[in-house]
Amino acid sequence: MTWVRVLVALPLGLAFGSFLTLAIHRVPAGESVVRPLSRCPSCGTQLRAVDTVPIVSWIALRGRCHACGARISVAYPLTELATGGLFVAAALVFEDVWATALLAPFLGLLFALSVIDIRHHKIPNRLVYPAILLSAAWVVVADLAGSELSAPSAGIGFLAYGVGLLIVALISPRGMGMGDVKLAALVGLVLGSLGLDHVAVAAGLGILFGGVGAIVALVAGAGRKTPIPFGPYLAAGAALATFVGGQIADAYLSLIS
Template sequence: MPYTFVMIIGLLGLAVGSFLNVAVSRVPAGRSVVRPRSACPRCATPIAARDNIPVLSWLLLSRRCRACRVPIPARYPLIEALTAILFIAEALRFGRSEVLPAQLVFTAGLLALAACDAEQFLLPRRLIYPTLGLTAACLLAAAAVTGQWHRLGVTAACGVGAFAVFFALHWLRPAWLGFGDVRLAGLLGTGLGWLGPWYLVFALLAGSVVGLLVGIALMAAGRATRHTRLPFGVFLTAGAIAAILVGAPVIHWYESVSDPYAMGAPHTTVRHRP
């Protein structure tokens, strides 16, 4: 993989991460992500270009607003750095393939949704639907370029199937899942379906296991009870990203052990008597 290409993707990730911070701050409140320009939430001083460099400006400003010295939350550099890291990892994973743009859009949207869920227990439709539309458009372009229209069909089936399963769970027990999680499941099915149905299964299982372990750990530490609300969207996002980056070897291993002929088991020949 050319070093220059990876660096460009990483810089793109920093820029996208900066935009995601704006979206996380404004979309849940119903505000525009375009106007007005970014400003300090306390003193309303517009943020100068020199103070808007991802990660670096936060460090140079000693984590405080230049004007009023109010602390700047660590969420800002964390999202910027994490977006860049994940973009680089996916560039190394997929290379210059037609599916890379869809996975980058998908991942960026998931990060914004996870941040909103972690901070406000909210998965805004104004983030889910644009991410779904852009991801689907990128996958449609990938199918048109590669001719792999069957993958597009699998993608649609995974998206509809995941939405239907979560909708049924929500209908049976609304306390278990908010409808935002139902919409998120449809997005996960769309983003992962191109890679294959098992990637979606991997993401849902991994996210559920992580959520269960976190819940147990919090209860053991006395910081939660069985009725404490947890941001399930964060765990589903973690499972989806894990599926994208490390799901392939796990899925290939499972397919090999579930198919005896894949491991070299002898074929049994049935002889018919004359």
């Protein structure tokens, strides 16, 4: 029944991707993601319902606003496509529907937060706080319902990765920000529900990628005070750990034992 899971996951992912394109543009500007409905960024004309079908509308309009003809960035359909792809990947990797429904939007959110962090050097509380609350509620219900997700392990992951990065942020206040700490807590919570080995792999890879990124930025001429967005590195570590965290942890343990 794999193809059924893919057929369900793809449209949900495209729709969630549509929401994320809105969030990427509106949340950093302090605007609502619910109202008003989508508008053309150039002329402000409200988009017709037929203009908001993920990917299809952009192709049908040939990447232009129907009212003023202004170009609509290809980033919009690409974000929808990427999110659709992440949902399909989650549906293929996780047998458990509870896990799929948690990890698919989590991966999409990691992508959106990375884009926002690269552009604006911040990780908005308005996205991370609701994600933490919804994920925690979902994991508790899923655990009670007998899924493979573990609520106690999620709680430990939340504290371990969150407090761990909080210590790093306090030691090096210029590099790591509080946004990174909250993102790490979210990653610890969600991946912790799969198992603490996933959190360990996410943290190890995230800090490794972030360290390499910081060194590359320094070599490329960035000043020591230039803020480095760590969010995308933490997100990349978390995404890899989502899919192959168990395998990486096993390989590492067999190396050192």
